[in-house]
Amino acid sequence: MAPHRALQLSLKKPTYAVCVVGVETYVDVHSHAPKGARTFRVSGSSGAKVFVVYDPARVTKPTDQEHWPLEASVDVVVSVTTASKNVGDVKVKVSYFKQEDDSALGRSELYLTGVDISLDVDTNRTGKVKRSQGDDKKSWSWGPKGSGAILLVNCDRDSPRSKGLDLANSKLMSLQDLQDMSPMVLTCAGPDQLFESHKLVLNVPFSDAKRVGVFCARGGNHLSDYKQVLGPQRLSYEVERQPGEQEIHFYVEGLTFPDADFVGLVSLSVSLIDTGSHPEVPLFTDTVTFRMAPWIMTPNTQPPLELYVCSVIDSHGPNEKFLVHMDDLAQKTRCKLIVCPWTENRNDRWIQDEMEFGYIEAPHKSIPVVFDSPRNRGLKDFPYKKILGPDFGYVTREIPFAGPSGLDSFGNLDVSPPVTVGGKEYPLGRILIGNSFPRSGGRRMAKVVREFLRAQQVQAPVELYSDWLSVGHVDEFLSFVPTSDQKGFRLLLASPNACLKLFQEKKEEGHGHAAQFDGLRHKKNQSINEMLADRDLKSDSQYAQKCIDWNRKVLKQELGLTEQDIIDIPQLFSVKGSYAEAFFPDMVNMVVLGQYLGIPKPFGPIINGRCCLEEKVRELLEPLGLHCVFIDDYLSYHELLGEIHCGTNVRRKPFSFKWWHVVP
Structure with missing residues (x-):
């Protein structure tokens, strides 16, 4: 996955940042480098993957594999491998030098907090949700080797209390109705303290809102344990994550069949948003795509x-x-x-x-x-x-x-x-x-x-x-x-x-x-x-x-x-x-x-x-x-x-x- 944001470093104080597991992030080693610096060295603690990206046609890899030339064609990319247990428990250090054998002219410290955020559906079409990597879950393909999740239009009536089709109900009328829906799992692992200044928001595009409904499950056996959080009248939902909670389960229902004005594809996404910044900044978005099952x-x-x-x-x-x-x-x-x-x-x-x-x-x-x-x-x-x-x-x-x-x-x-x-x-x-x-x-x-x-x-x-x-x-x-x-x-x-x-x-x-x-x-x-x-x-x-x-x-x-x-x-x-x-x-x-x-x-x-x-x-x-x-x-x-x-x-x-x- 290509890096989509850059972290700024400082020589005066540590930099703190949140990184989603598996997502690569640029580290800007150039903007605040000390005067006279010609090379730099970067290292990371356990849980960090650090690598240097360079153009081999313009840059010669250093023989010691440590002191990299500080020039525009050399970049640093980091990612975290697991969710953190504590805020800032993954460390990356950058040291700057005039010459390779000189003492460091300055150092920058980067403290990362790893958070595991992933929205997953049955992309493999096995009937069960399996964790997916990369952008595959955003797309949908036909054929025996195709991938992508599938929705049933919830057009039956499982409860005698329902006056119409189940898809017309904004409340769950029968636990049996969940079987007509497709499962979706949100992984949200990370330190609880992190979620005091960050939130997760589930979204459905306006064009898809009338075609899909999403129920959040809280694991109980009562109808009240399931509430509709997305649908025709609700385009977004701030996820109610409980302390220590690492997975939240959802059920997704189709509301309309493919037709002249609807090719059959709908998408849902979740965003990790930094609420401590003004305005609020989305740090990461994960998207899944469903196709409505045809008649x-x-x-x-x-x-x-x-x-x-x-x-x-x-x-x-x-x-x-x-x-x-x-x-x-x-x-x-x-x-x-x-x-x-x-x-x-x-x-x-x-x-x-x-x-x-x-x-x-x-x-x-x-x-x-x-x-x-x-x-x-x-x-x-x-x-x-x-x-x-x-x-x-x-x-x-x-x-x-x-x-x-x-x-x-x-x-x-x-x-x-x-x-x-x-x-x-x-x-x-x-x-x-x-x-x-x-x-x-x-x-x-x-x-x-x-x-x-x-x-x-x-x-x-x-x-x-x-x-x-x-x-x-x-x-x-x-x-x-x-x-x-x-x-x-x-x-x-x-x-x-x-x-x-x-x-x-x-x-x-x-x-x-x-x-x-x-x-x-x-x-x-x-x-x-x-x-x-x-x-x-x-x-x-x-x-x-x-x-x-x-x-x-x-x-x-x-x-x-x-x-x-x-x-x-x-x-x-x-x-x-x-x-x-x-x-x-x-x-x-x-x-x-x-x-x-x-x-x-x-x-x-x-x-x-x-x-x-x-x-x-x-x-x-x-x-x-x-x-x-x-x-x-x-x-x-x-x-x-x-x-x-x-x-x-x-x-x-x-x-x-x-x-x-x-x-x-």
Whole structure:
């Protein structure tokens, strides 16, 4: 560490100074040297490190290594190795000479008091604070060899006495809440007498004050033993050091996620200030930097933990049969089923649209966090009132002026499995957002949501074209499923071409009279012959295929996929006005629970006692080790322009990969 101040010497009286352990300080041997002096000699007592800094191109090192020439290119630097037990117990002496063999012309004495001041955090990302040296703790770096401390946004609610998120409280409401915070340790060793004329001040920059809170711990087991000392309303704190105290412990919480106006980095510093001088002089400052943990989505390839679905009642009655199917699917995958009752969802069944599950992680802890969409329909209170709780966080983004569009629902938000694109790794996958491209002036996901997702950095979003659909969500034409091969997943795309090809094959095999919607009382049957002869249906599906092909190209480019990574799932679309809708239940709009797929039953033409659409999907997916479970969602979901994925939501296991190892 480069010296940052110089100590002035005197021939008439000793000089007293405070030095922080490990910090180098210049000693000015020139300004008060006696008249006629040409050389000097410097020595230090135990606990002092003294060395001479010189330019070897201009100065010859003395043969006796003691009598140094007294010229501008020669300087003295001192530091102390340990904290002093008493004031001034480390001594440095400088003697001045006219010639090397002469008696000293004068002597200066320097009495140093060593104080050990260090602000330390978990820069090594082990979950524990370790003493750091140098400037490393001021910086933050990504990657497997990176360093720097991490903060969790304290967005859960650990105490039932708390009315909102824990981050909104200036007082500690639960000792459990400390586990959501990152530890920070202030070392402050030195003689007690020294701290009668010096103070330690903890600071947070004004720009960071609204993003971070700091609690001081006094080691007790009562809430009153922890008080907030820094935060939005307090930028500095004079540390209350007790006699003999060598370490003071703090807990640091994050208050805001990275966003368009916040890169995610915050800093805290401590300063040793000499209160005996006027004005007060800071002698030393130590600074640490944290990065706020990003919100991370989990793809279908991650194991399921909880399956959410709504109980609703409509003109066809309750969706009890659908709930039974969901319960059976959850049991097959040992996944917990959570049913949101009608009284809580107010007959809003689209739980996928209301929220998205993710998580935040620091080296010492990981917690799930639900991202509440701005759609604000019947389910708008469910994430906050029923999911937010101890070790379950909550975040949302509200649209400030205009109301949300259909593209602001989170059926329009997905994430790919981990991919490598042109040599660049995305070990946490890439977020997928549906927008109006390539159409101009269409619907888009709200800017505040897109900016939030982009600011998390670790899952660089990709924008797709979904505005061609009536509802406008990416889950209407794509899904990912896990596989046990080296690739680890397949991308499923809805494919009108694959469907028309399948129907043409069945016609040529003599099954042209087999009917779509066979077995549905509320829908008129259409034979394969009729569907293939329906110019409007064929034209509409070809339009849909062009839109899907546009996305296919983007997905291949942005996710580094080949054609072998994509499976085309038969699907037809019909256009109503300017937008397309699924002609029969949209099979890619499925719920993925491990190897089990809950797929909308397509009610396709029955050939040899089997639905040819179901058989085709089984033929495509079951060789990959997947189990296709076809579920009737026609009346409760499909007729309302949604399917199984729209009506369910899954919380999944977080990645084992640590996000701080990403290189954005």
